[in-house]
Amino acid sequence: MSKPPLGETLVRRGALLASVMAAALAFAPVASAQQLVPADFFSRIPTGSGGDMAVSADTMVFNSRDDTVVAQGRVGISFQGFRASADRAIYYQRSGRVELVGNVALIDLEGVEYVADRVELEDGFREGFLRALTVAFPDGSRFTAAETDFNEGVERVYVDGSYAPCGTCIDANGNRIGWSVKAARIVTDEAEQVIYFEQPSLQLLGFSVISLPWLTLPQNEGVEFPVISYDDTYGVAVSLPFFRYRVANGTLAVTPTAYFSQGPGVAVDWRQTVGDLSYSISASGVYQFNPGAFSGLANRNVRGAVQTSGTFTPTDEWTLGWSYTAFTDPGYLPDYDIDSGTATNEVYAQYLDADTYADIRVQQFVPLDNRANQAAFDNVVDEQALTHPNAFADHIIDLENGAGRVELSTRLLGLTRVLDDTSHGFVHGYEGQSVHAMMQASWTNQYVVPGGLLVSPYLGLRGDAASYDGASPLASAPAGQSLFSATPIAALDIRYPLLARTMGATHVIEPIAQLVYRDGAAVPGIVNNDSQGFVFDDTNLFSFNRFSGADRQETGLRANVGSQFQTSFDNGGWLSGLMGQSFHLAGANGFNITDGSTAGVASGLNADASYLVAGLQGGYGGLAGGAKAQLDPATGDIPRVQLSASGEVDGFTVTGDYVFIAGEAALSQPQDRHEVAVGAEIPVADYWTANAGVAWDLAANEWLQATAGLTYDDKFLAYGVQTRWTGPTHRSANDFRVGVTFSLSGPENSEVVDLSGGF
Numbered sequence: 001m002s003k004p005p006l007g008e009t010l011v012r013r014g015a016l017l018a019s020v021m022a023a024a025l026a027f028a029p030v031a032s033a034q035q036l037v038p039a040d041f042f043s044r045i046p047t048g049s050g051g052d053m054a055v056s057a058d059t060m061v062f063n064s065r066d067d068t069v070v071a072q073g074r075v076g077i078s079f080q081g082f083r084a085s086a087d088r089a090i091y092y093q094r095s096g097r098v099e100l101v102g103n104v105a106l107i108d109l110e111g112v113e114y115v116a117d118r119v120e121l122e123d124g125f126r127e128g129f130l131r132a133l134t135v136a137f138p139d140g141s142r143f144t145a146a147e148t149d150f151n152e153g154v155e156r157v158y159v160d161g162s163y164a165p166c167g168t169c170i171d172a173n174g175n176r177i178g179w180s181v182k183a184a185r186i187v188t189d190e191a192e193q194v195i196y197f198e199q200p201s202l203q204l205l206g207f208s209v210i211s212l213p214w215l216t217l218p219q220n221e222g223v224e225f226p227v228i229s230y231d232d233t234y235g236v237a238v239s240l241p242f243f244r245y246r247v248a249n250g251t252l253a254v255t256p257t258a259y260f261s262q263g264p265g266v267a268v269d270w271r272q273t274v275g276d277l278s279y280s281i282s283a284s285g286v287y288q289f290n291p292g293a294f295s296g297l298a299n300r301n302v303r304g305a306v307q308t309s310g311t312f313t314p315t316d317e318w319t320l321g322w323s324y325t326a327f328t329d330p331g332y333l334p335d336y337d338i339d340s341g342t343a344t345n346e347v348y349a350q351y352l353d354a355d356t357y358a359d360i361r362v363q364q365f366v367p368l369d370n371r372a373n374q375a376a377f378d379n380v381v382d383e384q385a386l387t388h389p390n391a392f393a394d395h396i397i398d399l400e401n402g403a404g405r406v407e408l409s410t411r412l413l414g415l416t417r418v419l420d421d422t423s424h425g426f427v428h429g430y431e432g433q434s435v436h437a438m439m440q441a442s443w444t445n446q447y448v449v450p451g452g453l454l455v456s457p458y459l460g461l462r463g464d465a466a467s468y469d470g471a472s473p474l475a476s477a478p479a480g481q482s483l484f485s486a487t488p489i490a491a492l493d494i495r496y497p498l499l500a501r502t503m504g505a506t507h508v509i510e511p512i513a514q515l516v517y518r519d520g521a522a523v524p525g526i527v528n529n530d531s532q533g534f535v536f537d538d539t540n541l542f543s544f545n546r547f548s549g550a551d552r553q554e555t556g557l558r559a560n561v562g563s564q565f566q567t568s569f570d571n572g573g574w575l576s577g578l579m580g581q582s583f584h585l586a587g588a589n590g591f592n593i594t595d596g597s598t599a600g601v602a603s604g605l606n607a608d609a610s611y612l613v614a615g616l617q618g619g620y621g622g623l624a625g626g627a628k629a630q631l632d633p634a635t636g637d638i639p640r641v642q643l644s645a646s647g648e649v650d651g652f653t654v655t656g657d658y659v660f661i662a663g664e665a666a667l668s669q670p671q672d673r674h675e676v677a678v679g680a681e682i683p684v685a686d687y688w689t690a691n692a693g694v695a696w697d698l699a700a701n702e703w704l705q706a707t708a709g710l711t712y713d714d715k716f717l718a719y720g721v722q723t724r725w726t727g728p729t730h731r732s733a734n735d736f737r738v739g740v741t742f743s744l745s746g747p748e749n750s751e752v753v754d755l756s757g758g759f
Contacts, residue, residue: 235261487520
């Protein structure tokens with residue numbers, strides 16, 4: 001092993017602690033005047049009597065020139081009733097000598113203080129110092145050992161050692177908390193950044209729960225332990241994430257797993273950073289002895305997947321990256337709790353500085369769920385779009401002398417879809433190739449009119465160029481064509497904030513009126529791929545364009561009017577709300593244009609006078625709540641209501657939610673959704689919390705779901721049990737499940753391992 005550079009190497013900065021006895025280092029008043037240290041001082045200390053020594057200091061320094069270990073800065077020692085303090089403590093590893101240097105003070109059992117400039121520790125005091133030498137890091141974690149050896153500041157060997165992320169693992173009330181690892185020998189290698197454990201055992205709350213012959217882990221990357229999980233199809237599974245190695249600034253982890261109802265599995269994970277490049281490659285697989293437990297493509301002996309991702313940052317502004325997933329069958333990753341949803345295979349580039357953000361990607365979307373056969377899976381993949389590219393950019397220019405702000409934005413979406421994507425009578429994407437480029441330039445500024453009126457004009461020009469090859473066989477599909485359009489945009493935002501003071505509260509009331517004009521195509525992208533739905537509510541009442549993508553836009557002349565208020569109470573409470581309505585005044589209403597998708601359908605903006613929308617939020621101390629609602633002024637109906645409330649007092653938490661969404665035949669949702677749910681969390685002991693909840697389907701007059709659980713969490717160790725029972729109208733009807741959670745966290749609450757299994 002090569003030596004570090006000559007000179008003192010500050011390896012770890014922080015306190016050196018042996019146990020909670022370090023609190024005794026604040027010396028009591030002396031019983032007599034200071035005296036020089038007598039020659040027989042250490043002979044008064046019983047030898048071989050055992051006992052803990054407490055040692056504290058500001059830093060520990062390894063000096064490779066003379067092979068010493070120096071504890072320096074407010075060094076304090078307490079042992080067998082004797083106490084000492086000094087500026088430095090020096091351990092000469094070759095000779096075994098230990099010296100206290102600078103302002104040395106020793107106090108005996110009678111409280112007599114002896115002083116010296118330099119004292120060599122002897123007998124039991126010296127041995128106790130070496131036994132007690134521990135490393136406590138600034139994050140609170142520490143290594144302790146009965147005996148410690150140092151090798152040139154590079155390798156440290158802790159005999160009968162332990163690693164505890166929770167430090168002493170005793171809280172302020174004397175409760176034992178957290179977890180630790182004890183081992184016959186712990187070797188930390190600063191050169192290889194590896195921790196070696198011999199005969200380690202995991203202790204939870206001071207009790208040993210599992211032992212291993214050995215364990216090797218990279219430093220600063222967390223400690224992992226066996227993972228136990230359960231599933232109806234693979235049965236009980238035990239994973240052993242103990243094979244972890246550092247190679248060339250990378251980490252290789254090998255995790256074998258035994259699936260009791262299936263067979264052996266293994267996962268291999270490689271992560272490396274080389275300069276500005278960081279990447280990972282993960283591969284996993286299982287050999288199924290009972291493949292018939294799965295249907296369709298999952299019914300095979302060998303299943304597995306490879307996933308990779310990475311980033312390259314050549315400059316502070318640019319980030320290049322990729323992600324890719326390959327598998328034997330699409331159900332493997334969710335079946336074995338590795339991944340779920342949709343895998344995105346992509347390459348991308350991002351640019352970000354103070355004024356500009358740009359992102360360009362080529363993407364393939366692959367659903368991760370089992371299919372009956374390869375043809376069925378191919379059809380699902382073919383319905384998903386391949387983007388080439390999916391790009392957008394925004395640039396902001398703040399004009400000088402308060403002349404306003406100019407914003408330039410662009411969007412480019414090119415895609416290929418092999419099959420039409422249709423469900424529930426709506427088209428989510430047409431077969432074929434399409435390209436849509438959008439560019440928009442805008443200017444806005446805010447002026448304060450005498451009297452406090454805020455006037456913000458907005459001028460913009462949008463240009464669109466789109467093309468579609470007309471490959472879809474659907475009768476509703478547009479023909480192959482190209483489209484070029486320009487959309488002038490003009491808007492005026494007027495606000496009049498009013499400040500009022502009443503007893504115990506300050507109020508800001510702000511009437512708002514907007515005029516927005518757009519003269520262009522409602523579907524400037526020919527086909528609609530990225531603007532298929534939204535909910536009209538208080539959050540987008542005063543938006544100039546409520547569609548999320550570029551393939552649709554609002555058209556005509558529209559007025560948005562309403563008012564918002566904010567109230568701050570002197571006692572710390574607050575209340576805010578907004579109410580308003582949108583009116584279509586002239587031109588074509590873009591929300592009434594049909595394109596086969598759900599865009600605009602039953603949105604509340606179809607009529608000349610929109611739904612009335614309102615939102616209200618408030619809070620005080622641990623109490624908070626909110627409400628949202630839509631009202632159809634033409635019929636008096638209430639299409640949507642959402643209520644939520646929560647309260648937390650002395651660890652007790654209560655939550656409540658209510659939702660009503662009227663059925664809408666035009667959206668193929670004829671039934672009302674009408675539900676209420678309440679839940680509570682109650683502290684039952686230190687770190688223990690019980691929870692329960694129930695949800696009721698008011699429309700069907702049936703209970704929807706009931707949950708209950710008990711959890712322990714001391715911020716280092718968390719575990720518990722949760723139960724769920726669903727009612728007859730739940731999407732997983734009449735289903736009872738029990739889930740177990742277990743997780744270990746490191747210092748600063750960084751999660752080390754999560755062994756949770758559940759619903």
